[in-house]
Amino acid sequence: MLSRALCLQEKPEEGRASIYRSVIINTSKEMMCFSDFPIPDDFPNYMHHSKIMEYFRMYARRFDLLRHIRFRTSVRRVAKRPDFATTGRWEVETESEGKQESAIFDAVLVCTGHHTDAHLPLHTFPGLDKFEGWYLHSRDYKSPQAFAEKRVIVVGTGNSGIDIAVELSHRAKQVFLSTKRGTWVMHRVAEGGYPFDFSYLSRFTQLLQSLLPLSVSNFMLERKLNMRFDHALYGLKPKHRVFNQHLTINDDLPNRIISGRVRVKPNIKQFTETSAIFEDGTREDIDAVVFATGYSFSFPFLEDSVKVMENQVPLYKFIFPADLEKPTLAFIGYIQPLGAIMPISEMQSRWATRVFKGLHKLPPTSTMLADIAQAKDKIAKRYVASRRHTIQVDYIPYMDELACQLGVKPNLPMLFLTDPRLALEVLLGPCTPYQYPLPGPGAWQGARAAILTQKQRVDQPLRGTARHPVPRCSSVPHIFKVFFSLGLIVATLIYVSLSP
Numbered sequence: 001m002l003s004r005a006l007c008l009q010e011k012p013e014e015g016r017a018s019i020y021r022s023v024i025i026n027t028s029k030e031m032m033c034f035s036d037f038p039i040p041d042d043f044p045n046y047m048h049h050s051k052i053m054e055y056f057r058m059y060a061r062r063f064d065l066l067r068h069i070r071f072r073t074s075v076r077r078v079a080k081r082p083d084f085a086t087t088g089r090w091e092v093e094t095e096s097e098g099k100q101e102s103a104i105f106d107a108v109l110v111c112t113g114h115h116t117d118a119h120l121p122l123h124t125f126p127g128l129d130k131f132e133g134w135y136l137h138s139r140d141y142k143s144p145q146a147f148a149e150k151r152v153i154v155v156g157t158g159n160s161g162i163d164i165a166v167e168l169s170h171r172a173k174q175v176f177l178s179t180k181r182g183t184w185v186m187h188r189v190a191e192g193g194y195p196f197d198f199s200y201l202s203r204f205t206q207l208l209q210s211l212l213p214l215s216v217s218n219f220m221l222e223r224k225l226n227m228r229f230d231h232a233l234y235g236l237k238p239k240h241r242v243f244n245q246h247l248t249i250n251d252d253l254p255n256r257i258i259s260g261r262v263r264v265k266p267n268i269k270q271f272t273e274t275s276a277i278f279e280d281g282t283r284e285d286i287d288a289v290v291f292a293t294g295y296s297f298s299f300p301f302l303e304d305s306v307k308v309m310e311n312q313v314p315l316y317k318f319i320f321p322a323d324l325e326k327p328t329l330a331f332i333g334y335i336q337p338l339g340a341i342m343p344i345s346e347m348q349s350r351w352a353t354r355v356f357k358g359l360h361k362l363p364p365t366s367t368m369l370a371d372i373a374q375a376k377d378k379i380a381k382r383y384v385a386s387r388r389h390t391i392q393v394d395y396i397p398y399m400d401e402l403a404c405q406l407g408v409k410p411n412l413p414m415l416f417l418t419d420p421r422l423a424l425e426v427l428l429g430p431c432t433p434y435q436y437p438l439p440g441p442g443a444w445q446g447a448r449a450a451i452l453t454q455k456q457r458v459d460q461p462l463r464g465t466a467r468h469p470v471p472r473c474s475s476v477p478h479i480f481k482v483f484f485s486l487g488l489i490v491a492t493l494i495y496v497s498l499s500p
Helices: 049-062 159-168 196-200 203-211 215-229 255-259 342-355 367-381 395-406 412-418 422-429 448-454 454-461 478-498
Strands: 074-080 088-098 099-105 108-109 134-137 149-156 175-180 262-265 270-272 275-277 283-285 288-291 329-331
Touching: 108 367, 149 159, 149 283, 159 175, 159 288, 175 275, 203 395, 203 422, 255 262, 329 342, 342 395, 412 422, 422 448, 448 454
Parallel strands: 108 329, 134 288, 149 175, 149 288, 175 262
Antiparallel strands: 074 088, 088 099, 270 275, 275 283
């Protein structure tokens, strides 16, 4: 049994991503925008999904993209042409309003995302077939309306699982949050009220982190997170360290736990007709279950061009298949960064299109396969074995790696000689997307101004009707300017020597 009619009034389309009505983005606006189009000043720093859609529409109008988009059209098949080995061309079959068409293309970008196919491992929950209540995957969840006065279990402590548990706790009679191994919970708001990613995702902090042993970095961040709430006391502390997982982000969970509206439980051992029995031997009567158990990758339209094994796609730099005769197929956004995905997708697209045009050449197949194996091994050594951790990257190192391929990585030594004010902001301030159209192909003349005014756009929606204006200043903390100015050149040289 999958659902209750009231819950699934808005059943999502197959093969497409789906979100619940209350979704708020987990990355702040200055860190997630496209590099040549800042999100408007008055937009909130963490946006509701409707605001993100508004931004996309603004972007499409600004760059006249709508005329290039075929709406209400699905891709049914993408196959190599018989002459692919010499031309690299693809035959693409589409369907629109019942009408099927076929066309030939010189290259293909796959941008369907990795949150479309729900992973629902029902076989791992004995007795679920006898359960008399109702259950669904988080992909099918839209709002808490159907769960009023119900006892609900949410299985999984990723971002969706915790968000849904918190939201349900305002309507349900009781919410249980079942976790297999616990999780570290990050908050959106940092000290002083600024977005966490805007405050900590900088080249300087990345440099310091690269100089410290991983165990020290783990200790420092875990200490910071436990100062907000003790993860062991709240039943969430995992056995693994904080940098061995993809961080879960939520600001409200501790309050819902301490008020008793959400109760943390271990993994489910089995279901009965009306209850769930947990691995600690406790039993709870329940009415409904929401499985926030993640997603699987699938490319049914590609036939045998790319194979997915154990939720892994063998792609060079997470973009290019290594074994094609011609590099005319690329995957965009099949990545799980510790940061925003939109700037990464943009950078991937910039590189892929230059490869398609012959302006950049990929290395030999053997080199790409070795790089894929190395990336896979690196992930396996650092992260907990999970379907969630097959495409993990660190934001700044990965962006810089792609930027080096494109020739658009900021040249810090040169910036300190020619534009010290900008250099300070690039090194010590947040690593916003505007840093990457500074030099090289696709340079944007407005990049410098966007970097120097980024803090103003963060401040603007927070000002409200305050009578006293917020002082305009750089996003670089003043203390950094005082204590690190004399050592900037040394720090820059170290940074450059450690960068790829």
